[in-house]
Amino acid sequence: MDEKDWTDWPEEFANAYRRAGHWRDRTLSELLCDQARDLGERIALVSPSGRLSYAELDTRVTHxxxxxADLPVRPGERVLLQLPNREEYVIALFALLRIGAVPILAPPSLGRADLVALTRLSAAAVHVVADRHGRRDLGPVAAExxxxxxxxxxxxxxxxxxxGNGIALxxxxxxGAALTGGFPDVSPNALALLLLSGGTTGTPKLIPRTHADYAYNARASAEVCGVGADSVYLAVLPVSHNFTMVSPGLLGVLCSGGTVVLCPDPSPTTALALVxxxxxxxxxxxxxxxxxxxxEAARGGRNLSSLEVLQVGGSRLDDxxxxxxxxxxxCGLQQVFGMAEGLNNYTRLDDPEDIVCTTQGRPLSxxxxxxxxxxxxRPVPPGQPGELLTRGPYTLRGYYRAREQDRLCFTAEGFYRTGDLVTRTERGDLVVVGRxxxxxxxAGEKIAAVEVEEHLLAIPGVRAAALVGVPDPFLGERAVAVLVAGGHRPSVAEVRGLLLERGVAAFKVPDEVRFAAVLPLTGIGKVDKRRLRTELGSS
Ligand code: J2J
Known part of the structure; x- marks a missing residue:
């Protein structure tokens, strides 16, 4: 690990987390080896490609x-891992961890611009990608x-x-099946993987997570979510998302000896059939x-009696x-208010129904x-809204290669500024009230306004641009671009076409385009997004 790449936890905190038993002496890859040894023939992974026992999964990972390693991919090298919910994702993830390489968990939905920015930031040496995702052929983007x-x-x-120039996984x-030889020693305190931050800036940010911190996140989550050897977890959301990875997600389930079922597409018909x-x-x-x-459940015809817990998170669930x-x-509901930066809040399985339905839970650890x-x-009293700050045994102390950004995102004491506005009840439960x-x-996918605004400003004739989230009955929020345009006013279709051409991911393209003579400004001359949101929400 290059010390300069990110800020680690200070020694006294690291020691305290070890003493408390949170951080243990096993890497994520060793945890899979342990399970293969102890559980052997139990089913670890189910996907359209078939069923893999813990032993089979471990063998395929080794191969x-x-x-x-023979390519070679070297210890410490960053690898862009961009695979959808198929078994190769799990195999490649653990294989990279086993050789000490650092996967960057990138969803298949990313556009060229995101992938280029991430690769430049991380100096990634290898790109592991699926041939296709849904109807989208990922080859041409990978080549670009x-x-x-x-x-x-x-x-x-x-x-x-x-x-193309790609090698088949x-x-x-x-x-690899014909090769022999050992693997490098990897420290549990080393950088294990990099996650994408939802972001608020023009360029993406990467979140460093260590083996010890991520394993703790997964293990402690499994406990709070009642996950054990008899659990069967359905991964509906993209597997590269932190929620699906560790809350408790596939890592929490695998380290508990349960079974992970990969849902190949997010449609409720497919998902409920698998349930x-x-x-x-x-x-x-x-x-x-x-x-x-x-x-879909109301249509009947599916026996859903096995389902014990439905976790909901990523954005605010209405009461x-x-x-x-x-x-x-x-089944029971569990609200999850988490972030790839770390902190996970959960309503507990034995909380009163009222708490479960009206709060986003309390911290995991x-x-x-x-x-x-x-x-x-200054701390506000219970019930008053304020920004949530946090630090802890699985919350980052700094982004990857982003010292400048870190000064804004962390307090001097190392607390991460989440950017979320919350209230805390007397009981300690959090309610997310804004941002x-x-x-x-x-719909749970985070879009950094500034990033899209920079692309909007590159459209000929656009003098000023603001992207805001407006309440939407289906998406929670839809993205509305407000443009100040000189002469020609581009249509939504034109804006869409131009942004896609610039390599912006489809999910980041505005749902709607409005025009204004000027953008409203705050007292200090910044675009007044609150006012824009209110005006757009009520029109
Ligand atoms: C309101 N806002 C929420 C919730 C996240 C588990 C679950 C979700 C994520 C995730 C995750 C929310 N109500 N229940 O990583 O491990 C918003 C907040 C938060 C941001 C983080 C996990 N749950 N949010 O969504 O990194 O604004 O992680 O700061 O994608 O999502 O986004 P992300």
């Missing part, structure tokens, strides 16, 4: 790890990223590598998917929908420190 980023030496493709695994056939006990959704699940979950789906503060940084960060939360 691919040898194939990757490779051309734009000289650090990328190799392209590894899950599926058909076509005629399957071929690497096969080659029945695989006996799913727990799954996680963003609020925007919940009404679709309720509708009315929350109250429908138990009676209509016949007794060592999580949370403060709710006013604009001057101070300049971000749109579109």
């Amino acid at each position: 691919l790890a040898r194939g990757l 990223v490779a051309r734009a980023c000289p650090s990328l030496r190799r392209l590894v493709v899950a599926g058909d590598p076509g005629t 399957g071929a690497l695994e096969e080659k 029945e056939t695989e006996g799913v006990t727990i799954t996680s959704l963003v609020p925007a998917l919940v009404p679709h699940w309720l509708d 009315t929908t929350a109250r429908r979950v138990r009676p209509e789906l016949g 007794p060592s999580d420190e949370v403060l709710v503060v006013d604009e001057e940084g 101070v960060k300049d971000q749109v939360n579109r």
Whole structure:
């Protein structure tokens, strides 16, 4: 690990987290080895490609790890891992961890611009990508990223590598099966992987997570979520998302000896069929998917009796929908207010129904420190809204290679400024009431307004641009671009076309485009987004 790349926890905190038993002496890859030894034939992973026992999963990981090391992929090298919910994701993730490489967990939905920015920031040496995602062929984008980023030496493709320069992941695994040899020693305190931050800036930020901190996040979450060896977790949301990874997600389930079922597409029809056939006990959704699940369940025909817990998080679940979950789906609801930066809040499985339906839970760990503060940084009393600050055994102390940004995102005492406005009840439960960060939360997917605004400003004739989230019955928030245009006013379709051409991910393209003569400003001359949101929300 290069000390200069990110800020680690100070020694006294690290020691305290070890003493408390939070941080242990095993890497994520060793945890899988332990399970393969102890659980052998139990089913670890189910996907359209078949069922893998813990032993089989571990063997495939070892083979691919040898194939990757032979490429070579070296310890400490960053690898862009961009795979959807298929078994290769799990195999490649653990294979990279086993050889001490550092995967960057990138969702397949990212656009060229995101991938180029991430590669430049991390100097990633290898891109592991699926041949396709849904109807989208990912090959051409991968080729463009490779051309734009000289650090990328190799392209590894899950599926058909076509005629490009990619090597088939399957071929690497096969080659690795014939190789022998050990793996490097990896410290549990080393950087394990990099997660994407929802972001508030023009360029993406990466979140460093260590083996010890991430393993603790997963293990402690599994405990709070009642996950054990009999649990069957359905991964509906993209597997590269922190929610699906550790809250408790696939890592929490695998380190508890349970079974992970990968849902190949997020449609409720596919998902509910899998709940029945695989006996799913727990799954996680963003609020925007919940009404679709309720509708699909109301159609009948599916036995959902195995389902014990529906976790909902990523954006605010409204209280009315929350109250429908138990009676209509016949399972418990668990609200999850988490962030890839660290802190996870959960309503507890034995909390009164009222708390479960109206709050976003409380911190996972007794060592999580949370403060709710006013604009001057002074703690506010219970019930008063303020910004949530936090530090703890699985919350970052600094972003990856972003010292400048860190000064804004962390207090001098190392608390992470979440940008979320919350109230805290007397009992200690948090309610998310708003946001101070300049971000749109579109159906749980985070869009940094500034990033999209920079692309909007590149459209000929656009003099000023603001992106705001406006309440939407289906998405929670939809992204509205407000433009000040000189002559020609581009249509939504034109804006869409231009942004996609610039490599912006489809989910970040504004849902709506409005025009204004000027943008309203605050007293200090910044665009008054609050006013824009209110005006747009009421028109
Ligand atoms: C309101 N806002 C929420 C909630 C997240 C578990 C669950 C979710 C994420 C996640 C995650 C919210 N109500 N229940 O990483 O491990 C908003 C907040 C937060 C931001 C983080 C996990 N749950 N949010 O959503 O990194 O604004 O993580 O700061 O994508 O989502 O986004 P992200």
